[in-house]
Amino acid sequence: MQTQANIHSIVQQCNICESRGGCLGLQLLDSEEVQHQLSQSKRINRKGEHLFRAGEESDAFFVVRSGSIKSYLVTEDGEEQVLGFYLPGDVFGLDTTESQQRMSSAIILETTSLCRFPHAYLADKAQGANLLKITAEQMQRDHNLVLMLARKDADGRIASFLDDLACRYRSRGYSASAFLLSMSRQDIGCYLGLAVETVSRTLTRFQECGVLQVNRREVEILDHDTLRRIAGTRVNSVMDCSETVELKSV
Amino acid sequence: MQTQANIHSIVQQCNICESRGGCLGLQLLDSEEVQHQLSQSKRINRKGEHLFRAGEESDAFFVVRSGSIKSYLVTEDGEEQVLGFYLPGDVFGLDTTESQQRMSSAIILETTSLCRFPHAYLADKAQGANLLKITAEQMQRDHNLVLMLARKDADGRIASFLDDLACRYRSRGYSASAFLLSMSRQDIGCYLGLAVETVSRTLTRFQECGVLQVNRREVEILDHDTLRRIAGTRVNSVMDCSETVELKSV
DNA sequence: CGATTCGTTGACATGCTTCAAACTTCGTGG
DNA sequence: CCACGAAGTTTGAAGCATGTCAACGAATCG
Numbered sequence: 125m126q127t128q129a130n131i132h133s134i135v136q137q138c139n140i141c142e143s144r145g146g147c148l149g150l151q152l153l154d155s156e157e158v159q160h161q162l163s164q165s166k167r168i169n170r171k172g173e174h175l176f177r178a179g180e181e182s183d184a185f186f187v188v189r190s191g192s193i194k195s196y197l198v199t200e201d202g203e204e205q206v207l208g209f210y211l212p213g214d215v216f217g218l219d220t221t222e223s224q225q226r227m228s229s230a231i232i233l234e235t236t237s238l239c240r241f242p243h244a245y246l247a248d249k250a251q252g253a254n255l256l257k258i259t260a261e262q263m264q265r266d267h268n269l270v271l272m273l274a275r276k277d278a279d280g281r282i283a284s285f286l287d288d289l290a291c292r293y294r295s296r297g298y299s300a301s302a303f304l305l306s307m308s309r310q311d312i313g314c315y316l317g318l319a320v321e322t323v324s325r326t327l328t329r330f331q332e333c334g335v336l337q338v339n340r341r342e343v344e345i346l347d348h349d350t351l352r353r354i355a356g357t358r359v360n361s362v363m364d365c366s367e368t369v370e371l372k373s374v
Numbered sequence: 375m376q377t378q379a380n381i382h383s384i385v386q387q388c389n390i391c392e393s394r395g396g397c398l399g400l401q402l403l404d405s406e407e408v409q410h411q412l413s414q415s416k417r418i419n420r421k422g423e424h425l426f427r428a429g430e431e432s433d434a435f436f437v438v439r440s441g442s443i444k445s446y447l448v449t450e451d452g453e454e455q456v457l458g459f460y461l462p463g464d465v466f467g468l469d470t471t472e473s474q475q476r477m478s479s480a481i482i483l484e485t486t487s488l489c490r491f492p493h494a495y496l497a498d499k500a501q502g503a504n505l506l507k508i509t510a511e512q513m514q515r516d517h518n519l520v521l522m523l524a525r526k527d528a529d530g531r532i533a534s535f536l537d538d539l540a541c542r543y544r545s546r547g548y549s550a551s552a553f554l555l556s557m558s559r560q561d562i563g564c565y566l567g568l569a570v571e572t573v574s575r576t577l578t579r580f581q582e583c584g585v586l587q588v589n590r591r592e593v594e595i596l597d598h599d600t601l602r603r604i605a606g607t608r609v610n611s612v613m614d615c616s617e618t619v620e621l622k623s624v
Numbered sequence: 625c626g627a628t629t630c631g632t633t634g635a636c637a638t639g640c641t642t643c644a645a646a647c648t649t650c651g652t653g654g
Numbered sequence: 655c656c657a658c659g660a661a662g663t664t665t666g667a668a669g670c671a672t673g674t675c676a677a678c679g680a681a682t683c684g
Contacts (some may be wrong), residue, residue, distance in 0.1 A: 628683080
């Protein structure tokens with residue numbers, strides 16, 4: 125029970141995973157291991173550093189505690205394709221080849237702290253159900269990205285992107301109407317399959333319409349209803365973000 | 375050992391999963407269960423039938439034995455977005471929400487036979503490693519689709535699509551230069567984020583260039599090198615399809 | 625055999641990319 | 655601390671690839 129107390133004190137510092145039904149560490153690891161693992165897994169990383177690169181051996185996945193991460197692919201001719209951005213509470217790093225190599229690269233966009241979970245624990249503890257749940261989130265993200273790329277114009281993609289960010293911030297207890305973009309216009313364009321200029325122009329136009337206020341990385345959404353209307357159709361998701369808005373006040 | 379003999383005779387009828395390192399059933403299920411499961415999982419389905427729809431309870435995933443399957447999303451306004459096509463040997467149906475609901479719909483494109491694997495066996499047997507391997511394939515497909523949608527023009531998408539099909543057919547022992555499309559132009563366009571007319575025009579132009587020969591659903595690739603050149607950049611995949619070209623002659 | 629779906633082709637409109645240039649911010653070394 | 659260069663952002667003009675609209679032919683199905 126003494127161990128339990130220590131675990132509790134460690135976990136209490138981290139409210140990130142509450143919307144997931146509790147700390148992943150507590151779910152995945154034995155009580156005795158939690159203290160050691162979690163204490164060494166809080167790593168502060170600096171902007172621009174790579175967490176891992178495609179092709180490297182994949183021995184762990186991560187949960188964002190603070191900051192943000194960019195996930196991307198590198199094509200044969202060296203160009204990059206952004207796959208997504210990960211905010212506090214997001215799980216990433218589970219996309220590995222069957223030979224346990226990273227399928228994508230991950231780079232730190234700003235000062236970031238992470239929880240690190242070795243794959244070994246997953247395989248050993250055989251958390252089949254947990255794994256399904258987590259990969260489901262990754263796939264849902266992929267599906268939404270595909271939908272945007274294939275069916276939406278520039279306005280729809282930018283609006284969806286901002287709405288998604290706002291939605292994710294709100295579900296984690298941050299403001300949904302005002303936030304700082306941690307990624308560059310270049311990254312946004314690369315993510316949405318648009319030229320940098322188109323991103324810039326669209327944001328400017330949104331501002332002129334009174335939908336939002338933009339100043340470099342600062343974004344304030346003034347008319348969320350209109351933004352959503354522009355964002356248009358979404359996947360008939362069962363995992364609606366509005367379900368996880370309420371935070372448990374434990 | 376008598377059971378082993380029976381299993382062997384059943385599995386021998388199905389060479390589909392050889393490139394995966396053997397029958398999934400043998401990997402996932404206990405020997406005693408294999409015979410019963412596999413014998414009842416070979417289901418013949420007819421064109422146009424739905425295997426499952428998004429939102430339904432997800433209790434199993436599938437392996438294509440013959441025929442082909444279209445996976446798609448339905449948006450809020452009722453339009454569909456094709457996520458991919460599954461050929462013999464492909465695993466699909468693992469994209470479920472955390473509440474075990476289907477994230478996508480699956481419809482049968484032609485007479486098709488499938489192996490069905492209940493999720494319950496995965497969770498019970500806790501095949502963490504196996505699950506990772508299979509979800510890795512799904513994610514690899516998603517990444518490639520995203521890459522196509524975000525960075526390639528119509529020519530590149532169509533060429534990539536055909537090259538991918540050829541590659542998958544070859545890896546399964548079929549001809550890579552001549553095959554029948556099981557999906558409509560509408561489906562291809564929906565998959566690649568293009569209008570039907572663009573698909574049709576592009577195929578016609580490819581034919582005029584002597585790259586391929588098309589007649590409705592019949593496709594023959596005449597100049598695979600040029601096709602690949604048009605397809606252009608691909609993900610630096612560690613799972614290169616050329617690795618699985620050789621079939622074991624067991 | 626008629627009706628419907630599927631595929632092809634043409635003309636036109638337009639949204640996005642590309643190219644170019646100016647401005648701002650940031651980082652780094654003098 | 656300032657200066658300089660590099661990188662990020664914005665804006666404009668022009669070209670083009672793709673979508674849209676429309677019509678027709680071909681195949682499929684009942």
